[in-house]
Amino acid sequence: MARTDEFIRDVERYSANNYHPLPIVIEKGEGVWVTDVEGKKYLDMLSAYSALNQGHRHPKIIGALMDQAQKVTLTSRAFHNETMGGFLKTLCQMSGFDKALPMNTGAEAVETALKAARKWGLVKKGVPENQGEIIVCENNFHGRTVTIVSFSTEEQYRYGFGPFTPGFVSVPFGDAEALEKAITENTVAILAEPIQGEGGVLVPPAGYLAQMRELATRHNVLMMLDEIQTGLGRTGKLFAYQYEDAKPDVLLLGKALGGGVYPVSAMLASDGVMDVFGPGDHGSTFGGNPLGSAVGLAALEVLEDENLVQQAYTLGQHFMAGLKAIDSPLIKEVRGKGLLIGVEIKHEYGKARPFCERLMELGILCKETHEYTIRFAPPLTITKEQIDWALERIAKVLTEA
Ligand SMILES: *Cc1c(COP(=O)(O)O)cnc(C)c1O
Numbered sequence: 001m002a003r004t005d006e007f008i009r010d011v012e013r014y015s016a017n018n019y020h021p022l023p024i025v026i027e028k029g030e031g032v033w034v035t036d037v038e039g040k041k042y043l044d045m046l047s048a049y050s051a052l053n054q055g056h057r058h059p060k061i062i063g064a065l066m067d068q069a070q071k072v073t074l075t076s077r078a079f080h081n082e083t084m085g086g087f088l089k090t091l092c093q094m095s096g097f098d099k100a101l102p103m104n105t106g107a108e109a110v111e112t113a114l115k116a117a118r119k120w121g122l123v124k125k126g127v128p129e130n131q132g133e134i135i136v137c138e139n140n141f142h143g144r145t146v147t148i149v150s151f152s153t154e155e156q157y158r159y160g161f162g163p164f165t166p167g168f169v170s171v172p173f174g175d176a177e178a179l180e181k182a183i184t185e186n187t188v189a190i191l192a193e194p195i196q197g198e199g200g201v202l203v204p205p206a207g208y209l210a211q212m213r214e215l216a217t218r219h220n221v222l223m224m225l226d227e228i229q230t231g232l233g234r235t236g237k238l239f240a241y242q243y244e245d246a247k248p249d250v251l252l253l254g255k256a257l258g259g260g261v262y263p264v265s266a267m268l269a270s271d272g273v274m275d276v277f278g279p280g281d282h283g284s285t286f287g288g289n290p291l292g293s294a295v296g297l298a299a300l301e302v303l304e305d306e307n308l309v310q311q312a313y314t315l316g317q318h319f320m321a322g323l324k325a326i327d328s329p330l331i332k333e334v335r336g337k338g339l340l341i342g343v344e345i346k347h348e349y350g351k352a353r354p355f356c357e358r359l360m361e362l363g364i365l366c367k368e369t370h371e372y373t374i375r376f377a378p379p380l381t382i383t384k385e386q387i388d389w390a391l392e393r394i395a396k397v398l399t400e401a
Contacts, residue, residue, distance in 0.1 A: 001038065003037045003038065004036065004037055008023060008025065022357065022365070024042070029044070031055040032044055032056075032386060033056070041363065042363050042364060043365065043378070043389070045376050045377065046366050046375070047379050051258065053232055053234060053255075054306075054381065055260070058259060060305075061298040061299055061302060065261055065262065065298075068294035068295075074289045075289065076285055077284075081290040084102065084290070084293045087288075088293075090300050091266060091296070094238070095268055098269070098274065099269060099271060101277070101287075102284075102287045102293070102296075103265045106255060107143025107148055109252045109265035109267050110226060110252055111143075113250050113252055113267050114191075115282060117134055117224060118132045119276040119277075119281075124272070125188060128186070133188065134187075134188060134189045134191055136168055137193070139153060139196055140152065140193065141193070141198030146164065146165065150166075151170060153170055173192070176207075176208055176215065183215065183219045183221060188221065189222040190221060190222070190224065192225060193230065194209055194227060194230050194241050197375070198370070200373040201373060203335050207244065209241050209243075210245065216248075216249070222248075222249040223246075223250070224250035225239075225240075225250070225251055227240060227241070228252055228255050229340070232253065233309040233312045233380050234338055234377065235312070235338035236317075236338025236339070249269060249270060249273055250273060251268040253265060253266050253268065257299060257300075258292065259298060261295055262291060264296040303380075308381065315380075315383075315387060316341070319376070323394065326394065329346070330349045330401060331344070332347075332372075339380055340377050342373040342375050352374045355368075356374060358401075359374075362393040364394070378390075
């Protein structure tokens with residue numbers, strides 16, 4: 001493990017200590033597989049938190065990246081480029097939204113939505129200036145900026161980082177009654193994840209998103225869904241809200257929108273929301289750049305060409321059934337949708353991390369979320385045989401302990 005130790009030593013010496021990675025140094029990725037610097041192969045069941053829905057280095061996406069890199073990579077939005085329009089057209093046509101505003105990271109897409117909602121509240125709803133309120137859900141994860149951690153309920157995400165941005169009210173996730181009670185005349189938006197990924201793969205009660213849709217419409221409040229993790233096929237639908245036909249006013253995408261090769265995110269909305277932004281109101285140097293747009297377009301085309309959404313639905317059911325069939329006293333609950341699945345370990349048996357370490361030894365990469373839950377989210381290109389291969393090993397780890 002000499003090479004592994006050497007690479008890790010550099011990171012520990014020269015980087016901030018803001019992560020606690022498993023002790024593996026990945027050298028190469030292809031499809032669902034990665035190889036470490038020692039030559040050992042692993043099945044990637046984290047997919048960079050769902051940024052690799054299309055698998056590692058998908059040839060079509062890498063091809064688009066290389067072709068565009070030979071032409072022009074960055075223009076800034078001071079000028080037009082030839083790829084941004086086509087990318088956003090496909091994104092809007094596939095999703096059914098009028099317009100999309102391209103950014104880079106997920107957190108930036110969320111920030112864009114918060115700004116849009118506040119300004120919409122002022123100019124469209126007539127909420128007094130600086131009085132707009134946004135309702136969020138407990139246990140949320142929307143990114144790491146100061147404003148976004150201002151409404152996190154995770155103490156560690158906030159500790160030491162105040163003073164915080166005001167204007168947020170949080171309610172229990174999955175509770176439509178609490179949501180309605182929190183709405184005031186100054187409420188401009190509700191922001192939620194359809195399934196809380198970082199929160200521990202928490203699935204709300206059936207009907208929750210439909211109720212949110214109804215409440216938002218009735219009270220003239222924007223419904224904003226963060227599908228940065230759940231979107232683009234992950235849950236077995238193109239978007240998780242489609243399980244309840246609860247189309248939001250604002251949809252946030254990121255992660256897999258960049259096909260696992262380049263950061264691409266976007267805020268999608270109707271004309272009536274997007275038109276609150278005029279020239280100079282908002283922007284990003286790299287947002288909508290030619291390279292990212294070429295990659296984003298290819299990432300969407302791969303989802304469609306390879307029928308990955310349906311694949312995630314079918315294989316998700318198979319994987320879920322296989323996990324539920326594991327007879328182990330350690331398992332508290334198996335939950336999720338499509339290929340976003342959490343296995344929660346009974347707390348008296350300790351945290352999930354040692355199980356992830358053991359799975360790594362057996363050639364499966366995954367990561368705990370919220371201490372007690374192992375999250376399984378492989379690339380959507382995974383096959384049934386590969387899932388069965390993983391199930392054997394997962395069952396072994398959960399029954400041998
Ligand atoms: C990952 C994630 C984000 C933040 O995306 P970054 O690209 O890390 O800024 C926001 N919301 C959800 C639901 C996420 O999973």
